[in-house]
Amino acid sequence: MKKRKNFRPDWTESAPQEGSVRSIVKYGDPRAFKHPSDGWVAMMKREFSMSDDDFRNKTAEGNEMLVLKKPVTLKEKHIAAIRAIVGESNVASDDYSRVKYASGKTTEELMELRKGIIREVADIVVHPRDKGDVAAIVAYCNANSIPLTVFAAGSSVNFGVRPVHGGVSLVLSTHMNRLLELNETNQTARVQPGMFGPAYEELLNHAPESLGARRRYTCGHFPQSFEYSSVGGWVVTLGSGQASTCYGDACDLVISQEYVTPAGSFKTLDYPATATGPKVNDIMKGSEGTFGILVEVTMKVFRFMPENRRYFSFMFPTWGAAVDASREIMQGEFGLPAVYRISDPEETDRGLKLYGIPSFVDRYLVRKGYKPMERCLCLGTAEGDAGYTKLVAAKIRKICRDHGAICLTGYASKKWEKTRFTEPYMREDLQDFGIQIDTLEASVTWDNLHHLHQGVRAYIKSRPGTMCMTHASHFYPQGTNLYFIFLMKTSEVDEFRTFQRGVIESIVKHGGSLSHHHGVGRMMGPLMDEHLGREQMEVLRALKRHFDPNNIMNPGGQLGLDLPEEERKKLT
């Protein structure tokens, strides 16, 4: 083993113990880890005035066994009735299940869990076997006013799975996780909502072998949470994948949906387009479980042609040049890249340091005028037909050069692709030493991009010792998404919460959307009336009353629908 020159923290390398708090806190595969590089540690020490000693003692790791001191208050007769629907083995009321299926992945709840703070949980956890089970449970819960909160992959970052009023947590990923049909003629796949991204993509990629198909396909949707996200979750929370610039956002990938609601079950029709009034297929997207439960979805799929993929990366002299070139690319009408990202100067510089750019390259760049804290990295891919990816990559190269960029080959892009789903694995390591990393995103038109970027960045940087890295990803001819990543040293939940809510408010004040692809959940709910305007929120509330007159579907602030007046926040 190579001898290490520098101190390295004793990162946790073992799977959390079964039944422990940490096993709920930990992201992703229990046996998978990704640790901050030495560069990261050095940076954090510098930015947060930390010493080696600060990286010696882990705090609030959550290694203790989970204990929930909350009795089940749902009446036994209801539990018995639900057991009769789904079978004994598909109903759980143990402490661990109740907490696990009430937890998402917000920084705030991970901080709290580690400290033993457990928020609302459901009385029982139910694993329906099929859509028939779901229909029976919804009917029963509706008749008896039992709250129902839906859980699939659990990577919500806005308390979307928190059972605020107790009742039932309905877990869709245990059984309802299969690809039901691949239609090669229409290039569509009919999928159960609880299917995880990798299982879905794997089947599509290997469709000839696994499904006897003529071709290989891809789902085209790769959020950072891909490994722990579900197809149904993509749709009901309006997610976006990293390749959305060419494939579209989750909402664009949906052909039809089947829902179970208290007001009845229905499947929207399978047409590529219709002019038969407002599209119920669209109305349901983004409903986050508040109208009903998505039990099947028919998605577009695309031909899988990785052999044609082109990788590119560039360095721009300034953020302004990077933005201008990106706009030109998105409006150029020559086709669109799949992945496409530009990093602002802070993200670029930290990235270069962290991922180890050779110093001679750095010196070369500086000599060429690409200066630290000014230069901006751009990376991406083109996907599709071979002639098309060649054309798109060539056009992008030309436009980037015209805007002063230097071509860095496809290396950075390929490197990024390899680790694109594993970044969240670092959160546990950081939290072990009281460092919080969080992200917020906002949609914005081109003409407001700089105002939003500068305004939110200024807010984040106004807190001493806070890093702020921003990139734009998910591009459209009309604008993009700004993704703000902030790191800070604090173990105080209240401090973190207050600051994080401040960032959200700063986004809205500077004209960004309350969310581009994370969804609303219960975190953004209080700002919905302020953001969309009362009239538009009342439209959503009218739909809510129609679908769910007894307010049993994901109640307690989800989408802000059932928040009392005094909890609807106003910005000053």
Next chain:
Amino acid sequence: MKKRKNFRPDWTESAPQEGSVRSIVKYGDPRAFKHPSDGWVAMMKREFSMSDDDFRNKTAEGNEMLVLKKPVTLKEKHIAAIRAIVGESNVASDDYSRVKYASGKTTEELMELRKGIIREVADIVVHPRDKGDVAAIVAYCNANSIPLTVFAAGSSVNFGVRPVHGGVSLVLSTHMNRLLELNETNQTARVQPGMFGPAYEELLNHAPESLGARRRYTCGHFPQSFEYSSVGGWVVTLGSGQASTCYGDACDLVISQEYVTPAGSFKTLDYPATATGPKVNDIMKGSEGTFGILVEVTMKVFRFMPENRRYFSFMFPTWGAAVDASREIMQGEFGLPAVYRISDPEETDRGLKLYGIPSFVDRYLVRKGYKPMERCLCLGTAEGDAGYTKLVAAKIRKICRDHGAICLTGYASKKWEKTRFTEPYMREDLQDFGIQIDTLEASVTWDNLHHLHQGVRAYIKSRPGTMCMTHASHFYPQGTNLYFIFLMKTSEVDEFRTFQRGVIESIVKHGGSLSHHHGVGRMMGPLMDEHLGREQMEVLRALKRHFDPNNIMNPGGQLGLDLPEEERKKLT
């Protein structure tokens, strides 16, 4: 003047007299005409067993002055109040205005008008000057339960502008017809709803000269009714343009909308994408005036680069080959054509005869195996960046050839483009001699295309002496739109109506959508419950109750929303 060998009907060549019924019946520019070719006449004689004599005497031309025997029943105090809002000169209650602004362009209503049959009209016609006027009128009408029916360009083909319960016809095209803002950074245009297609496109095409812009733009939306369609109409009826395969349908072109409704006014937010719950921006699209009135819309615009346009046309040996090649093109991931159409054998053959293919070309085609009533014409364009259009055209050529097609150069496509908006002008000539031409369209996935085509065609052809020409236009990776054109000789409105409703039912029975881009109006309304299913119609009704609790907005069957149970049709 060249002496004509053949008899030619005395087509009407003069503008209808002001105030005449015909001036309402006539499509488009009163002084523009397009007459059936000699080939058309010969064909009609053959198909409908007509003689020259049958083309000598015009019937029911509607040249008489319009007389409406329907008193205004709206109370004078209401009329006075509305006059006080919009000004004296913007309220009309004369017979002519009341009929004109109650009329669309369905074959059925043109037949009826010619016979002096006038259906429901409004009591008064109001021309609001701006969105403030609209808000005041909606508030007043809501407070006094006065029905409001919206009219813009009047090319509805489903009784969408018929004021079934009288009240007010609100005409948005008289004053509210301007481009308010061109945002070159975002590539968007903010437009008033009553702006007609040509005025809008003209301004965009000449943006440097007319608006001081840096570039030229195009709206990307060219329905056949382009000359007499409005931007607002495109959005609220879910229209599609002839170049929709690359630019998208009208619903895809909308960034944000501003509405006045009885439940309040609002503007949706200007973001390229959001994850803030179900999108009110989508919910309003296709509402056809039943929820509220669109008073401003922000649309995507595209760079106008006609110099890069590539035209192509091909002949396929069979309809099956044309469909297969088209599917391969739409799923090929090399970009998409703008215009793209394939004609079925009957449309192809009639087209070749009507538009005068030289006989040596025909002989050549037959010799090569492209046989009459088997072969299928394909035509289209590629638009955008020069390298892109070159690539797309080359890929299409390759795929078409691989499917047995012969390249016919871009001639047919260019010829089609020149006359693409003028076909409707022939309707008056045909109706003058008792011949009806009508069209119905349906969305369909690839795997049901042949079933739908054969089934509906068989229904149409089951009526003796009925022509049926079908093409597919508006393509998607998942399917397309089938456009059925039928011609028949009849002057009996009842017979026509029964047959035409039969075609609609046949479309639904064979799995086509009730509409792809014509909308619902009052014609399709009775089938909405059957087609979408009761649960989905109840969603739309819940929205209707929210926006318009007094049912004043386009009431009387529009979208089927307020139809009593017994008028909701069931298919057997």
